[in-house]
Amino acid sequence: MRASDRAYAALRDDITEWRLLPGTVLAEVEQSARLGVSRTPLREALGRLTAEGLTTTAGGRGVVVTDVSLEDIDELFELRETLECRAAALAAERGDTAAFALLQKELLEAPGLITGNDPDRSAYYELAGRLDTAIDEAAGNTYLVQALRALRVHLVRVRRLAADDTERLAAAAAEHAAIAEAIAARDPRLAEAATTLHLHRSLTHLKNTQTRHHRENHG
Structure with missing residues (x-):
C-alpha cells in the first residue's frame, strides 16, 4: 500500500x-x-x-x-434515500434470491448479536455491511455503487452519533430483514418501500438522539 x-x-x-x-x-x-x-x-x-x-x-x-450538523444529516439522508432505494429495487430485479433469503434469516437472528457479549456490536455491523455489499453487487450499476461507497464514509461517522441503542439496533435489524425479504421475493416496489421505512426511522432516531444530547450539554 x-x-x-x-x-x-x-x-x-x-x-x-x-x-x-x-x-x-x-x-x-x-x-x-x-x-x-x-x-x-x-x-x-x-x-x-x-x-x-x-x-x-x-x-x-x-x-x-469538519463538524456534522443536523442540516448535514438531513442532506446525507436525502441522498441516501435516493441511492439506496434505487439500489434495493435493482437488486430485487437482478439479485440472487437464495442469497438474500439467507441474509434475511441471519438478520432475523441478529438481536442475539446485539444483546450478546460484544460491546462494539461488531458482528451485527459486519452483518449489516454484508447486506449492503450484496445489494451493491446485485444492483449491477458501477456508478451507483461508487456514489454509495462515497456516501457511506460519512454514514459510518454519523452512525456513531446515534449511540448504540439496543432497542433501536434490534428494530433496525428487523427492518434490514424486511429489505432482504423483499429482494428475495423479487419485489422492487416492496424493496424500495422497506428501505424508505428503514431510513425514515433511522433518521428520526438519530435526530432525536442529537437533540437530546444538545439539551443535556447546553442546559
Whole structure:
C-alpha cells in the first residue's frame, strides 16, 4: 500500500470513529510523525479527505476535521434515500434470491448479536455491511455503487452519533430483514418501500438522539 493510501485510510478511520473530533487541527509535522509517513504523502491524504468533506482548510489554522450538523444529516439522508432505494429495487430485479433469503434469516437472528457479549456490536455491523455489499453487487450499476461507497464514509461517522441503542439496533435489524425479504421475493416496489421505512426511522432516531444530547450539554 502506498504511503499516501495508508495515511488516508488511517486518518479516515480516526475521523469516522470519532478518535479525531470535529475542530481538530491536523498539523503536518505531528500527523507525519504519528502515522510514520513523510509530509508529501500526508498532504495527498489530506487532500483526499478534504475532497470527501471530512476535513476542510481553515485559513491560517491549516486542515481541520469538519463538524456534522443536523442540516448535514438531513442532506446525507436525502441522498441516501435516493441511492439506496434505487439500489434495493435493482437488486430485487437482478439479485440472487437464495442469497438474500439467507441474509434475511441471519438478520432475523441478529438481536442475539446485539444483546450478546460484544460491546462494539461488531458482528451485527459486519452483518449489516454484508447486506449492503450484496445489494451493491446485485444492483449491477458501477456508478451507483461508487456514489454509495462515497456516501457511506460519512454514514459510518454519523452512525456513531446515534449511540448504540439496543432497542433501536434490534428494530433496525428487523427492518434490514424486511429489505432482504423483499429482494428475495423479487419485489422492487416492496424493496424500495422497506428501505424508505428503514431510513425514515433511522433518521428520526438519530435526530432525536442529537437533540437530546444538545439539551443535556447546553442546559
